[in-house]
Amino acid sequence: MWTFEDNVLIVTTEPSILTTALETRIAQEIAAADGWLPFDRFMALALYEPGLGYYANNTAKFGLMASSGSDFVTAPEMSPVFGQLLAAQVAEALVRTGTRQVWEFGAGTGALALQVLDELAALGVRPDRYTIVDVSGTLRARQQLRLARYGGLVHWADALPARLEGVVIGNEVLDAMPVQLLQRLGGAWHERGVVRRPEGGFGWQDRLTPLRPPMDIEGEHDYLTEIHAQGEAFIRTLGEHMVRGAAFFIDYGFGESEYYHPQRHMGTLVCHRLHKVDDDPLTDVGLKDITAHVNFTGTAVAAQDAGFEVLGYTNQAHFLINCGLGPKLDALEQGPRAMAAKLMMEHEMGELFKVIGLVKGAEPWDALGFVRGDRTHRL
DSSP states (O other): EEETTTTEEEEOOOHHHHHHHHHHHHHHHHHHTTTTEEEHHHHHHHHHHHHTSSSSSOOOOSSSGGGOOOOBHHHHHHHHHHHHHHHHHHHHHHHTTTEEEEEEEETTHHHHHHHHHHHHHHHOOOOOOEEEEOOOOHHHHHHHHTGGGGGGGEEEESSSSSSSSEEEEEEGGGGGGGGGGEETTTTTTEEEEEEEEEEEOOOEEEEOOOOOSSSOOOOOSSEEEEOOOHHHHHHHHHHHEEEEEEEEEEEEOOOHHHHHHHHHTOOOEEEEEEEESSSTTSTTTEEEEEEEOEEEEHHHHHHHHHHHEEEEEEEEEHHHHHHHHHHHTTTTTTHHHHHHHHHTTTIIIITTTTEEEESSSSOOOGGGGGGGSSSGGGO
């Protein structure tokens, strides 16, 4: 079937056909791995398998309401104020690092890119180039239509250049990177993997492992959690390529001591479909998002290992307020103001979402978004 969304033609594959094809592909990989697949590999296939995975197929994903067929809403879809305020930080970073390019990872519908580019133009800090890195061909098509008026300024890339100079942004990117699952059972650590059940479908199986969380977790109680080797490897790779510039990542997560708190014994892994949350990634594969909160301490350590310095770390509310949220809200009418206010409300996105800023090859500065409420000392 087909529908129009934001004046873009969206063609959707019959869900049962898509799921069956992806389950078959995953089953083949499980068989090739002697019947047991580490969860991070399962998650990679479920999200990114070409043409079939959640972020690689043509099902709807982003939207305000389940009635649109969407599964969740991100800050740029909630209010253009988000991108406008992030652009203020990007503009400062471009000046401070002496660079002229912006790179965005996981650009979704292109809403954030459009907001940032419009605001940079208004601020008189137009970059020479805006490059989007996105694994989804269908989302890339939507981005190209949405950003058409920026012509040759916006480009798409599948990989990083050997030498990268510029400002990098990523909103809800790190949470979608595959994680390994660790389960402490009877005091012994196991890695959780996926097997094919005799009656069909997928099931869990745990195997003893030398892997450990990055810090000791008090107690002997059973404990399920995640480790983020791929997300942290991404940060290190970014640092290896970046010669000069800054990076800002916005995502939900915690510092290490809070992430691996003894009471967080069920981990953070969840799925999103039709604006509902569940904890079963083994069903409806390809039709729902799979995500885990970010360990921002691990992100910061990986960044420092790659030559970055941390500019700051704070919650989304403080970051947006520091970047000028108050005057933006005052200028809005009641409806748009209420939506924009959700970006900072503690029970909405204001506290759960965090922002980390990084710099490399340039002198660190008191970055706009972290002038008040900086929590770097808590990483």
